Amino acid sequence: MSTASPTSRAPLAGVVVLDLTHVLAGPYCSMTLAELGARVIKIERPEIGDDSREFGPFIDGQSAYFATINRDKESIALDLKDEKDRAVFDRMLARADVVLENYRPGVMERFGYGWEALHQRFPKLIYGAVSGFGHSGPWAAKPSYDMVVQAMGGVMSITGEKNREPVRCGASIGDVVAGMFLSQGVLAALYDRERSGLGRKVDVAMLDGQLAIIEHAVAIVEARGSAPGPEGARHPSIAPFETFHAKDGLIVIAAGNDALFAKACAVLGLDELAQDPRFATNNARVEHVQMLKRRFETVLLEQTTHHWQQQFDRAGVPNGPILDVSQTMSLDQIEARNMVVRLEADEPARAGALEMRVAGNPIKLSDAPDPKTRRAAPALDADRATILAWLDEPD
Amino acid sequence: MSTASPTSRAPLAGVVVLDLTHVLAGPYCSMTLAELGARVIKIERPEIGDDSREFGPFIDGQSAYFATINRDKESIALDLKDEKDRAVFDRMLARADVVLENYRPGVMERFGYGWEALHQRFPKLIYGAVSGFGHSGPWAAKPSYDMVVQAMGGVMSITGEKNREPVRCGASIGDVVAGMFLSQGVLAALYDRERSGLGRKVDVAMLDGQLAIIEHAVAIVEARGSAPGPEGARHPSIAPFETFHAKDGLIVIAAGNDALFAKACAVLGLDELAQDPRFATNNARVEHVQMLKRRFETVLLEQTTHHWQQQFDRAGVPNGPILDVSQTMSLDQIEARNMVVRLEADEPARAGALEMRVAGNPIKLSDAPDPKTRRAAPALDADRATILAWLDEPD
Numbered sequence: 050m051s052t053a054s055p056t057s058r059a060p061l062a063g064v065v066v067l068d069l070t071h072v073l074a075g076p077y078c079s080m081t082l083a084e085l086g087a088r089v090i091k092i093e094r095p096e097i098g099d100d101s102r103e104f105g106p107f108i109d110g111q112s113a114y115f116a117t118i119n120r121d122k123e124s125i126a127l128d129l130k131d132e133k134d135r136a137v138f139d140r141m142l143a144r145a146d147v148v149l150e151n152y153r154p155g156v157m158e159r160f161g162y163g164w165e166a167l168h169q170r171f172p173k174l175i176y177g178a179v180s181g182f183g184h185s186g187p188w189a190a191k192p193s194y195d196m197v198v199q200a201m202g203g204v205m206s207i208t209g210e211k212n213r214e215p216v217r218c219g220a221s222i223g224d225v226v227a228g229m230f231l232s233q234g235v236l237a238a239l240y241d242r243e244r245s246g247l248g249r250k251v252d253v254a255m256l257d258g259q260l261a262i263i264e265h266a267v268a269i270v271e272a273r274g275s276a277p278g279p280e281g282a283r284h285p286s287i288a289p290f291e292t293f294h295a296k297d298g299l300i301v302i303a304a305g306n307d308a309l310f311a312k313a314c315a316v317l318g319l320d321e322l323a324q325d326p327r328f329a330t331n332n333a334r335v336e337h338v339q340m341l342k343r344r345f346e347t348v349l350l351e352q353t354t355h356h357w358q359q360q361f362d363r364a365g366v367p368n369g370p371i372l373d374v375s376q377t378m379s380l381d382q383i384e385a386r387n388m389v390v391r392l393e394a395d396e397p398a399r400a401g402a403l404e405m406r407v408a409g410n411p412i413k414l415s416d417a418p419d420p421k422t423r424r425a426a427p428a429l430d431a432d433r434a435t436i437l438a439w440l441d442e443p444d
Numbered sequence: 445m446s447t448a449s450p451t452s453r454a455p456l457a458g459v460v461v462l463d464l465t466h467v468l469a470g471p472y473c474s475m476t477l478a479e480l481g482a483r484v485i486k487i488e489r490p491e492i493g494d495d496s497r498e499f500g501p502f503i504d505g506q507s508a509y510f511a512t513i514n515r516d517k518e519s520i521a522l523d524l525k526d527e528k529d530r531a532v533f534d535r536m537l538a539r540a541d542v543v544l545e546n547y548r549p550g551v552m553e554r555f556g557y558g559w560e561a562l563h564q565r566f567p568k569l570i571y572g573a574v575s576g577f578g579h580s581g582p583w584a585a586k587p588s589y590d591m592v593v594q595a596m597g598g599v600m601s602i603t604g605e606k607n608r609e610p611v612r613c614g615a616s617i618g619d620v621v622a623g624m625f626l627s628q629g630v631l632a633a634l635y636d637r638e639r640s641g642l643g644r645k646v647d648v649a650m651l652d653g654q655l656a657i658i659e660h661a662v663a664i665v666e667a668r669g670s671a672p673g674p675e676g677a678r679h680p681s682i683a684p685f686e687t688f689h690a691k692d693g694l695i696v697i698a699a700g701n702d703a704l705f706a707k708a709c710a711v712l713g714l715d716e717l718a719q720d721p722r723f724a725t726n727n728a729r730v731e732h733v734q735m736l737k738r739r740f741e742t743v744l745l746e747q748t749t750h751h752w753q754q755q756f757d758r759a760g761v762p763n764g765p766i767l768d769v770s771q772t773m774s775l776d777q778i779e780a781r782n783m784v785v786r787l788e789a790d791e792p793a794r795a796g797a798l799e800m801r802v803a804g805n806p807i808k809l810s811d812a813p814d815p816k817t818r819r820a821a822p823a824l825d826a827d828r829a830t831i832l833a834w835l836d837e838p839d
Contacts, residue, residue: 060636060644072700077659085632100701103726105681106667113663114681164810181762183808186780192762194698196677196685203769205677207614208603214687214694215766216676218613219602220657227806229624234807236631237480241455243638249455250810257783257806259772262615264472264803266769268508271800272501276768281611282591282600286500286509290591292609299609303589305467306495331498367576367587371610373671374598374661377654385581388652405666408659411622411652412629413578415559415645 059086059417064239066147067092067138068122071099073195073221074179074255075151076118077228082147082235083121084410086417090141090436091119091427095126098429108403116403120392120423123432129160140440142167147175147235153192154184164250175238175248179231183254193255195223202259207266209279226262227255288334289313292371294346295354302345303367310334312364316357317348378406387419394425398432454481454812459634461542462487462533463517466494468590468616469574469650470546471513472623477542477630478516479805481812485536485831486514486822490521493824503798511798515787515818518827524555533557535835537566542630544572548587549579559645570633570643574626578649588650590618597654602661604674621657622650683729684708687766689741690749697740698762705729707759711752712743773801782814789820793827 064087068079076091076099083089093099104114127134142148148167150157157163157178164176178184181193199205199217209216234251242248260267265286269277283291284303289310292299304310307330311323322328322344327337334341349357354370361368372380378389390409394402402425410419459482463474471486471494478484488494499509522529537543543562545552552558552573559571573579576588594600594612604611629646637643655662660681664672678686679698684705687694699705702725706718717723717739722732729736744752749765756763767775773784785804789797797820805814 058636058640060632081628085628103701105727105730106664107727108667113667114660117659117663182777183781185808186777188777191757192704192760193764194682194685194700194762196679196696196698197762197764200687200696200766201764201772201775203767203772204613204615205766206768209605209611209614210608213605214677216604216611216674217678217686218599218615218617219604219661219674220599220613220617220654221660221679222613222615222617222657225657225659226621226624229621229628230806233476233480233624233627233631234809236628236635237455237807238809240631240635240638241453243635245453249812252808252810253806254781254808256775256777257781257804257808259615260778260783260803261806262617262620263769264512264620265509265616266614267773267801267803268512269501270770270773271802272503272508276770278768279611279614282609283612284591284616287589290589291612292595301591301595303591305589306498309587332500332502335500362586365587367589367592369588369592369596371595371600372598373601373673374658375665375671377596377598378662378665380596380651382577382581382583382651383655386578386649386652388655406662407666408655408662409652411625411648411656412632413580413647413649413652414629414633415647417644 057416057418060414061086064088064147065145066090066149067141067145068149070149070151070179072101073118073224074227074231075149077225078177078179078231078235079122079149080118080120081229081232085412089122091122091124092127092138093124093429095128098126102429108405111403113403113405116392116405116426117407119426120407122427123436124427124430125433125436126430129162142171142174144440145174146239147177149177151179154180154189168248173242173246173248175235175242175251177231177235177251179227179253179255181255183257184252195221198223198255198259202256203263203266204259207263207277207279210281211279215279222262223255223259227253227258230258283338286335287331288338288341289345291342293342293349295349295352295357297353299371300349300354300357301369301371302361306331309366313361313366316360316364316366317345319344319348387421390420391422392425393422398435399425399427402426402428452811452813455809456481459483459542460540461485461544462536462540463544465544465546465574467496468513468619469622469626470544472620473572473574473626473630474517474544475513475515476624476627480807484517486517486519487522487533488519488824490523493521503800506798508798508800511787511800511821512802514821515802517822518831519822519825520828520831521825524557532835537562537569539835540569541634542570542572546574549575549584563643568637568641568643570630570637571645572626572630573646574622574648574650576650578652579647590616593618593650593654597651598658598661599654602658602672602674605676606674610674617657618650618654622648622653625653678733681730682726683733683736684740686737688737688744690744690747690752692748694766695744695749695752696764696766697756701726704761708756708761711755711759711761712740714739714743782816785815786817787820788817793830794820794822797821797823
């Protein structure tokens with residue numbers, strides 16, 4: 050899949066993205082577009098730059114967080130209230146395919162760069178916006194961050210243990226999911242533009258994104274008339290689909306249909322369970338999930354997680370250990386998939402930039418490059434000269 | 445944004461997707477493509493159909509889970525080992541833009557419909573595959589479900605409370621995130637095909653997708669040399685960015701920069717904190733986060749969450765309550781954004797299909813329709829007649 054052939058080409062080769070966003074949702078979107086081959090130019094406030102340049106963790110005084118999300122991007126510092134800088138930005142807009150922003154609604158209009166104005170001047174330009182609550186509705190002006198929408202969007206209410214306080218999903222899915230939806234909207238607009246010749250505005254709200262990923266919880270509200278609570282380490286509607294205790298730790302067993310359940314029972318020497326009416330269908334198993342867990346654990350506790358992994362693997366039953374992030378990064382499979390890549394700073398415009406490992410591109414495309422390294426993230430304004438020279442090139 | 449003008453058109457209008465996937469990751473991808481305007485034809489096993497037709501919650505004996513994810517799709521039952529059914533499928537392939545599958549690697553090849561064979565016969569066809577571990581590497585053949593990759597991909601290790609067992613993220617992000625990456629890959633391939641004339645294979649692994657959304661945890665591994673653990677209800681590198689106790693419950697306060705922190709302090713009458721070197725920068729606040737929480741809560745406990753929400757809203761500080769899913773669905777903002785829509789079954793081919801509320805489309809595009817209803821999910825094989833008639837139409 051990932052081998053570069055002589056014809057190998059990234060799908061977004063030639064696409065230029067002007068990225069006015071900061072912190073995570075917007076930069077995550079532009080990171081994905083860069084991974085797909087777009088040229089992403091980060092436009093940052095002079096002197097301060099992206100807020101996340103100040104977010105830990107730090108390596109040698111530099112934000113590893115910023116470095117991770119902003120690899121393979123260029124940086125120029127522009128003050129959109131300054132006439133000279135606006136002239137530069139205008140020239141960039143004339144050459145761009147996509148502009149991304151995550152200001153509060155109305156801010157781009159005050160700069161004179163709102164969607165209506167830009168669409169008039171640059172009809173092919175695609176305008177992608179991500180904000181806490183979107184560009185419409187009574188809360189459009191309210192600011193937000195990841196955790197606010199994890200809380201208000203229902204995700205926290207279904208994450209954690211019963212009878213304890215809700216917890217955050219450890220991944221910043223308030224931001225990341227919104228960035229991914231924005232990316233999809235921009236890609237759909239790019240495709241559409243090939244046929245219509247016109248750009249579109251894409252408006253993604255982080256809150257909307259949270260509701261859109263809890264399809265199952267919404268279905269429970271509709272079926273029961275009341276909201277689901279947290280279920281700890283199990284799926285509320287599939288069984289077995291949870292963590293179990295083995296001799297030396299926890300193992301996840303997930304059997305989503307009757308055939309897999311029968312295989313899991315066979316591994317445990319519990320074939321009689323597959324015939325038991327309490328466990329014969331998924332629906333019945335969900336009703337008797339506490340009993341099922343005990344029956345499984347009375348056997349599982351006799352051997353180690355490693356033993357059971359091998360047994361379940363051999364039988365084709367989905368299972369796995371709970372790994373910490375450095376264990377995940379070290380998996381042979383992750384290595385084989387080129388899912389840990391390295392930032393490189395071996396050029397003058399990246400002098401002193403952080404070199405570190407980051408997650409690779411999860412979208413593996415035939416005949417597209419999938420290199421083992423990425424260009425390190427830029428210092429603020431690191432690419433001004435390159436960008437100005439590009440603007441002087443003939444179209 | 446969402447008003448349909450006379451020129452209103454969905455960006456993927458005219459795109460035909462043949463969807464061989466089941467349960468969640470693949471169907472989530474095709475749901476998104478349908479929301480963007482594609483025609484999605486679900487190809488299901490005769491008699492059994494998609495496994496998730498048997499997953500709860502149920503309404504009147506029908507799976508509300510299946511109904512949610514498979515709205516706006518058509519269904520035909522085909523046995524890809526049967527010669528007659530293969531002939532039908534071949535005719536469908538000749539008219540399709542995208543085929544999606546989530547079999548284990550090698551299964552499509554055994555059917556004679558692997559990527560290489562299809563690319564030869566239908567060079568413009570885009571082939572999207574989602575699987576637990578991807579189509580390459582030593583674990584390619586291993587089966588998986590959401591919870592297995594949440595466990596092995598590191599997400600569970602950073603979700604939950606310190607010193608307690610890890611929990612699952614309540615949203616099925618193992619599946620959903622993979623479906624979203626697949627959607628992005630397919631959209632990028634559609635755009636690319638307009639220029640190259642050729643389809644591509646998109647290969648997404650659920651495990652890869654989990655590593656790709658924990659950018660921050662990967663950065664911590666690189667910075668500290670050890671993996672982060674769970675942090676309960678706070679972000680590990682930003683402060684304040686967590687839940688706080690007020691008089692009658694919990695409130696999330698998220699201040700991602702010094703200016704917002706100063707505003708939050710002003711609301712609480714704690715202006716001196718913004719000058720205190722222990723709290724003057726985000727980095728310092730993270731170091732003294734336990735003290736900061738106590739200082740905030742000594743004031744917050746005096747009043748209700750409602751009181752503080754109003755105060756923080758007025759000051760422009762990101763904040764919010766923890767809502768359950770039915771509360772989220774009832775928010776004015778969610779209504780204003782058309783984020784809860786209704787399935788309708790008012791046509792013969794949907795007779796008896798579930799009518800219920802589901803989450804709307806979080807990708808709001810200018811000049812695209814954003815209706816308040818969706819076509820209900822199909823019974824198994826409900827659209828056979830329509831699909832066969834379509835195949836008889838001139839190209």
